[in-house]
Amino acid sequence: MARKTGSHAEITGPRLRAVARDLFARHGYAAVSMRQIAAGVGVQAGALYLYTPDKQALLFELMRGHMDDLLAALAAEPMPADPCGRLAAFARFHVHFHLDRPAEVFIAYMELRNLTPENFAVLERQRHAYEDALEAILRDGAATGAFRVPDAKLATRALIAMLTGVTQWFRDGGRLGRAEVGAIYAEMALRAVGA
Amino acid sequence: MARKTGSHAEITGPRLRAVARDLFARHGYAAVSMRQIAAGVGVQAGALYLYTPDKQALLFELMRGHMDDLLAALAAEPMPADPCGRLAAFARFHVHFHLDRPAEVFIAYMELRNLTPENFAVLERQRHAYEDALEAILRDGAATGAFRVPDAKLATRALIAMLTGVTQWFRDGGRLGRAEVGAIYAEMALRAVGA
């Protein structure tokens, strides 16, 4: 009964990843079964293994892909020369990027402990690379006197936590729009480091 | 082979909760089995049901207990009269309280989606009550002109996310001590709202 009309690898593959992403984000990696994912794709569980070696790879590829996108998008973001402008740009970028990908963000922050140690190490490196970009901005600003930060590493983590938190409450169609929210967060970030 | 020497309900009950807390925090609720918890307690799985009606209740009681403690501790915290002093006190309180309970904090932020809807509603009310305490400080400060916050609700969530983030990186014996970290976070919180 296989090979129904209109079923192709080019459709099933991406669909698998989309379904897995949404289910992992909603219920958590450990609580989602391959059979549930298969049902969402519209296929039997066995067929999933034509598109992924196992469940762990499905999770890892989702998370690594998200971090790849994040790092690439940050690199492509136009950055002003002065520390204040750069911090504001970073904050707006971070807020907008994360608001555009709520499912991926949820997974990226919640499922780290479900990665194998080797896969976890890869993600840690990527996360570190991203944090380094912000830390560099803060160190620059502290050096030029634009910012007052007692500890650049602490401030980096504090700001990222603050900015990422936006995904936990923001809903489209609410009281505030994305641009508005991004601007307010950028302003709070600047003030937090004494700009 | 039951009723070994030295086995008592007063020991097994609390021990069950401690083991469940640590395992839930480390591996996640969905990934931990009752048999694993029983092994940690030093008992067969069936015996756990003398101390909890089911796995869900175990999770819920841990989370509700944590929020009860949080709200009670906040109520008992001495608060200055002026908004700046209150915000600084709140920030230091939040950082210290959360650093003292890393396992509970992890569970409280990661396992909300594994609660039944009724249990989730209870936790939501408690979380809301806690956020309201901070929001009241920000509104007071905004009213007296001590703070500049375009949106008190947004600022509340931003600050709580920033402060709670401390648990994700702080380790005892590291470069910075608890009091130091609490002071820096308090300073960043004050600046973030334009104090």
Next chain:
DNA sequence: GAGTGATCTGAACGCCCGTTCAGTTCAAGG
């Protein structure tokens, strides 16, 4: 020292898990 009841074991219940694979279907190429 007999009896009681709290405490716990160990086996079982029905069910779901991730993964494998022989076999079936069918669009496309020759």
Next chain:
DNA sequence: CCTTGAACTGAACGGGCGTTCAGATCACTC
């Protein structure tokens, strides 16, 4: 029209899941 092979099914594998419960054990009371 026949062959091929990509795409998929459906059943099975061994194992773990949460929960229940009859029965065993033993500190304690009287």
